[in-house]
Amino acid sequence: MTEHSKQAESTFALRCVINGEAQTIETTASARLLTLIRDELELTGTKRSCDIGRCGACMVLMEGEAVNSCLAMAYQCAGKSITTIEGISKGGFDPIQQAFLEEGGFQCGYCTPGMIVSVKGLLDSNPSPSEDEIAEALSGNICRCTGYGGIRRAVTRAIEGRMLAK
Amino acid sequence: MGMNAQGSMAFPQVWHPQTAAEAWHLKQSFGTDSVYVSGGTLLRTQWESGVAAIPKHLIDLSAIRGLGEIRIGETGLVIGGQVSLEACRTHPIIQRHFPIVTEALRQTAAPSIRRLGTIGGNIASNIGDSLPALLGYNAHVVWYNGMEDLQITLSEWLKIAGMLHTERLLLQIQLPFQADETLEGHEVEHLRSVISKTKRFSAYHKVGRREAFTPSVVTASVSGSLSEKKEVNEIRIALGGGQMIAQRLEELERELLGKVIDVQLLRHVYNRIMQLYKPREDLFASVSYRKTTAAHLIASELWKAAHQ
Numbered sequence: 087m088t089e090h091s092k093q094a095e096s097t098f099a100l101r102c103v104i105n106g107e108a109q110t111i112e113t114t115a116s117a118r119l120l121t122l123i124r125d126e127l128e129l130t131g132t133k134r135s136c137d138i139g140r141c142g143a144c145m146v147l148m149e150g151e152a153v154n155s156c157l158a159m160a161y162q163c164a165g166k167s168i169t170t171i172e173g174i175s176k177g178g179f180d181p182i183q184q185a186f187l188e189e190g191g192f193q194c195g196y197c198t199p200g201m202i203v204s205v206k207g208l209l210d211s212n213p214s215p216s217e218d219e220i221a222e223a224l225s226g227n228i229c230r231c232t233g234y235g236g237i238r239r240a241v242t243r244a245i246e247g248r249m250l251a252k
Numbered sequence: 253m254g255m256n257a258q259g260s261m262a263f264p265q266v267w268h269p270q271t272a273a274e275a276w277h278l279k280q281s282f283g284t285d286s287v288y289v290s291g292g293t294l295l296r297t298q299w300e301s302g303v304a305a306i307p308k309h310l311i312d313l314s315a316i317r318g319l320g321e322i323r324i325g326e327t328g329l330v331i332g333g334q335v336s337l338e339a340c341r342t343h344p345i346i347q348r349h350f351p352i353v354t355e356a357l358r359q360t361a362a363p364s365i366r367r368l369g370t371i372g373g374n375i376a377s378n379i380g381d382s383l384p385a386l387l388g389y390n391a392h393v394v395w396y397n398g399m400e401d402l403q404i405t406l407s408e409w410l411k412i413a414g415m416l417h418t419e420r421l422l423l424q425i426q427l428p429f430q431a432d433e434t435l436e437g438h439e440v441e442h443l444r445s446v447i448s449k450t451k452r453f454s455a456y457h458k459v460g461r462r463e464a465f466t467p468s469v470v471t472a473s474v475s476g477s478l479s480e481k482k483e484v485n486e487i488r489i490a491l492g493g494g495q496m497i498a499q500r501l502e503e504l505e506r507e508l509l510g511k512v513i514d515v516q517l518l519r520h521v522y523n524r525i526m527q528l529y530k531p532r533e534d535l536f537a538s539v540s541y542r543k544t545t546a547a548h549l550i551a552s553e554l555w556k557a558a559h560q
């Protein structure tokens with residue numbers, strides 16, 4: 087057995103980049119990213135709901151791609167760049183957020199940070215997705231208020247806005 | 253809201269073996285106090301729902317060398333067990349040569365979960381939705397038994413799944429290319445003339461309440477080839493769903509070889525699936541519902557293969 091495989095201390099120093107800033111968080115290797123973001127870093131824009139990957143409220147970007155922070159464990163985030171909803175709006179409202187506001191893409195707003203994170207992950211890698219690609223990218227985000235109509239309009243507007251801004 | 257399993261339990265130690273042998277030894281030493289972890293997405297749902305307790309030791313398989321890539325091997329495509337479901341879903345060679353695997357993965361969870369979950373975890377769970385599609389291409393698995401790497405068909409692996417030690421470690425999946433995809437020179441010419449007269453077909457269906465989120469009621473795949481006269485040259489029928497370990501219906505496959513697809517044969521297919529497919533009942537669907545669904549799906553796909 088190598089030295090490396092023996093490293094299984096109960097404490098773990100998670101080194102990663104969160105919203106552009108290098109962080110070292112003293113935690114345990116199996117701690118959930120969601121807990122670290124909300125309780126350690128107090129970035130409460132990321133929401134907690136189902137705890138098992140089914141609702142999308144806890145969505146963050148890992149290396150630019152949407153993942154559920156309730157499923158990711160600390161050791162799986164080592165060396166990674168994580169972006170939360172606070173990171174997306176660091177320089178003011180992101181055009182995606184603006185589109186959600188203008189198109190009525192939310193009501194209670196609980197699902198909204200997760201929705202915006204998923205849309206951001208999609209449009210950064212695929213600026214003009216098809217209807218099917220949008221549906222697939224948002225298939226892990228549940229909204230219990232809007233009926234999705236406003237959300238779909240918001241995504242369409244965000245796509246147009248980003249095209250015009252180029 | 254799900255119970256937060258972390259609130260009530262001590263945090264497990266996480267081990268990061270670099271080789272299959274190290275992982276296997278760790279599992280041997282810790283026994284039932286430990287579990288292998290790939291993406292951890294299925295385990296998390298089991299821990300949070302109380303189906304399984306969080307063990308004292310997690311053996312993270314992601315650092316084992318060579319398991320995180322997809323490459324072309326001598327006889328087919330080799331997919332490392334640590335490759336994410338999403339990387340498989342979007343891989344151009346899988347899309348082109350193994351389309352029902354792509355389709356099965358498109359219908360498995362949401363992309364955000366597929367980025368964490370792995371193909372190895374999906375297979376090792378014995379109930380993953382990728383299984384009927386992989387069986388449709390006669391996939392092989394390579395696994396480690398504590399001494400050596402062993403290769404076996406996925407179909408055989410699933411048959412003995414219940415008897416294998418929990419230390420068994422899934423390393424790779426191999427998807428054989430069709431004969432016409434590996435041949436060269438004059439062999440290709442000969443084969444092309446045969447192939448131009450045969451029709452390949454494949455289909456995958458997942459029937460469930462909400463495709464991205466719930467275990468399926470039935471997952472079914474059928475693939476093979478037909479002659480010009482609609483005789484079955486080659487066929488694989490695989491069924492899974494719910495908590496049932498996916499299986500090929502090899503007896504029925506043998507019965508169909510050389511037969512012409514007509515109404516009588518489809519009736520036979522339907523009746524035999526009702527006899528041979530042994531799904532499990534749960535809160536969501538009865539055995540007879542699952543059987544009828546599977547029989548309709550396979551019979552209608554065979555009809556399409558012959559008539560469209």
Ligand SMILES: Cc1cc2nc3c(=O)[nH]c(=O)nc-3n(C[C@H](O)[C@H](O)[C@H](O)COP(=O)(O)OP(=O)(O)OC[C@H]3O[C@@H](n4cnc5c(N)ncnc54)[C@H](O)[C@@H]3O)c2cc1C
Nearest residue numbers: 139290291292293294295361369370373374376380381422
């Ligand atoms: C919201 C949600 C929706 C889901 N929807 C689907 C779905 O539609 N279809 C579906 O099939 N699954 C679904 N799943 C389950 C799961 O995400 C997938 O099955 C996934 O492929 C599991 O892979 P993993 O790497 O996360 O496995 P893990 O959770 O790490 O492991 C799963 C099991 O396999 C064992 N294991 C893992 N790797 C190996 C290995 N290499 N050798 C031996 N044993 C191993 C583990 O010990 C564990 O028992 C869903 C999960 C969630 C959270």
Ligand code: FES
Nearest residue numbers: 136137139142156
């Ligand atoms: S809290 Fe993570 S998906 Fe629901």
Ligand code: FES
Nearest residue numbers: 193195229230231
């Ligand atoms: S706006 Fe209330 S859940 Fe989506």
